[in-house]
Amino acid sequence: MKKMLSASALVLGVMGAGVANAAEEVNVYSYRQPFLIEPMLNEFTKETGIKVNVKFAKKGMAEKVEQEGEYSPADVLLTVDISRLMELVNKDLVQSVDSETIEENVPSQYRDSDDRWFALTTRSRAVYSSRDRVGKLGEDFDYMDLAKPEFKGKICTRSGKHPYNVSLVSAIIANHGEAEAKEWLEGVKANLARKPQGNDRGQVKAISEGLCDVSLGNSYYLGKMLADKEQQAWADSVYLNYPGQNADGTHVNISGMAMAKYAPNKENAQKLMEFLTSDKAQQMYAEVNFEEPVKPGVARSELVASWGEYTADELPLETIAENHAKAVKLLDEVKFDL
Template sequence: MMVNANLTRGLLLGAAALGALAGSAFSASAQGVVNVYTNREPGLYSSTLDEFTKATGIKVNAIFSEQGLAERIKAEGENSPADVLITVDVGRLQEALDLGITQPLKSQAIESAVPAQLRDPEGRWFALSMRARAVYASKDRVKDTAITYEDLADPKWKGKICTRSFQHQYNLALTAAMIVKHGEAKTEEWLKGVKANLAKKPSGGDRDVAKDIMAGVCDIGLGNTYYVGLMTNGTNAEQKKWAEAIHVILPTFQGGGSHVNVSGAALMKHAPNKDNAIKLIEFMTTPEAQHVFADVNYEYPIRPGVAVNPLIQSFGALKPDAMAISAVGKARAKASELVDKVGFDR
């Protein structure tokens, strides 16, 4: 399946600047090149890829699309120019595995930088950054400083929770993590309990949760940690007010840690520039590249020892749950079924 033309933009990220790429075909035989397909906004990667080019002399070509990249690579088959897929959400990484478009790679540099629970056991993808699924809470109306994900189904929150669709990848990953932690039956009951506590039908995005809290529509809601950084330090004055109205709680599972999702990279099965692709993925796990994730997009670095942005650090120390992220990806399809079964978004 090819990507809708309205959703696809070709982008060339070279050593000097980020510019438009005419068309979507890359040269599979070019020397000193690596071809990246990504659904992450190129602005996040431009400075990192510039540094990679400066350090190695390898030119980076990247094509960006919000959706459909894995299917596109599958359709391109052996003729695909894609060397690396960089994507958000473990579900999309699992999709790449299910479509058979990846190949395993062995790299001591990557394995020493990426903790085992944040990579595919067979080396077919590796996390590059983390984000926590947090609770946004009203500064004025909520005095709680700790909460578990299980608590979201507690009737004490009846009529007080806002969230985006639970079929969205961020909430599907949380639901999948709940399945890994508690099994399908308990997760179904949890979904019913959270649905019963909603202040309104799921809608909008994570930033809209903060907006609704400020407006008094609800008292708490689910949102990724990095959105608070983007709202706080962005140029949108209204969004700054939304961020000022909330405080962030890092929830945990009962007896466990916080749920995290990842952005990640995978080596493509027919990568025409395999050696360069491995070098790029290795570079993305270096301290220099990890600082970009922390300071440009307010994400958590996956490499131990790299400092978290001070604003994100102010939420408290993140203690990710010990579950393997790969298990969350595998449970995503069942999570989607359960969300529909309980009619969560209706």
């Protein structure tokens, strides 16, 4: 009988170990491109033994998670832009994460007050200027200056409705109020060299071709263009400027993460989220994508640091995001993209 019990215990032990090993995984839904996050995920697996399963998508994450409901395999959701994170929150697709580690690593300005989302990197909404025709913009330059007559016919930008620009308009509403934000949008529209189109890199290409002199664009695109043989000439034709240094500061957006509401591997999900805010992962983020680490004390890449120091807008992104609907409304009212 004792031998039978011992044998049974051994079998159960082996089965238990198998179940435990099978459970050592975490499922990630990501808008971030594979080459941007796989180095960090591979390092996490190396350190913890937890396998990371990733589904990449260009769009429709919220819709997919919502459709899957309580049967969704998603544990961690990785995305870019505060508006996309708020979409997950507003659709009740995420849950709070109580982690002292994450709270220590991510400044309160860049995380949800109810711990439903957290930033991983920051990216400034910069202004690019032609080296030949404009030069470096002064320290007093502010976003509001783009509405001045001196920029008539000189500005290029992607659609005002793109999340990056909606977030900038939301920040201007938060800092200056709706009336002034609308007046600013009308002024910028009057100063456009062409109808809003393309992406951030396309605006720098337009500057290099002489179609316009200044453009709005995320800072990390300069690094991407410098690393691309075909686009290096575009990057060499511009200066990168950080607006608002003597005003509200430069508008900063984020890439971020959240834990899915029905995460089946909750413990492993939290471990991954904590790892992604660690010094090692933050440094890897900085080197791979020319973004800036959200964790204080982690150095920017040498290239990004060469673009200069700047002061970011101190408004919490949560506050800025509250103005998203107002920003879209104003963009419609001034017919910005038409």
